[in-house]
Amino acid sequence: VAPPSSQLYYLISRFLTTGPCRRAAEVLVSELEENQLLPGRLDWLGKEHPRTYEEVVAANTHVAPDHLLQICKQVGPLLDREVPSCVPGVHSLLGLGRQSMLRTPKGKLSTCSSAGPRMLYLVHGPTTDVCNNCNSRH
Numbered sequence: 001v002a003p004p005s006s007q008l009y010y011l012i013s014r015f016l017t018t019g020p021c022r023r024a025a026e027v028l029v030s031e032l033e034e035n036q037l038l039p040g041r042l043d044w045l046g047k048e049h050p051r052t053y054e055e056v057v058a059a060n061t062h063v064a065p066d067h068l069l070q071i072c073k074q075v076g077p078l079l080d081r082e083v084p085s086c087v088p089g090v091h092s093l094l095g096l097g098r099q100s101m102l103r104t105p106k107g108k109l110s111t112c113s114s115a116g117p118r119m120l121y122l123v124h125g126p127t128t129d130v131c132n133n134c135n136s137r138h
Contacts, residue, residue, distance in 0.1 A: 002039030006038060006039050007039060009038070010032070010060075011067055012068060013028045013029050014065045014068065016028060017065055018066070032053060033052055033053055036050045038050070038053060076092075076101065079101060085103070086099060087099065
């Protein structure tokens, strides 16, 4: 099985092929092939062999160009079932704190203060990082 980064690169390239960034897709496909970053194929001995972009597309006909977009649309509702956000039903891949797609049930709440109002954020790492980011916005 290809590493997640290889699969993600492939899904990004598929997404780009049908949108307004087709030249970016062409460049990405070229670099993926050049650097052998596409998912390879396994032979009957278990040895992996590189594949071209077209070979990967042909081997994965079940993966539509909008496959990555469909995955992104499903992540928010699935995450809300396990770790509810502070605004139910509102999903953003760019969310922060309790709206972050990276929030966890073990996150701890932290307050940030600056010249402006106090704000609450769900912290996944050191509190100082969040406060520095919070303070830089005011």
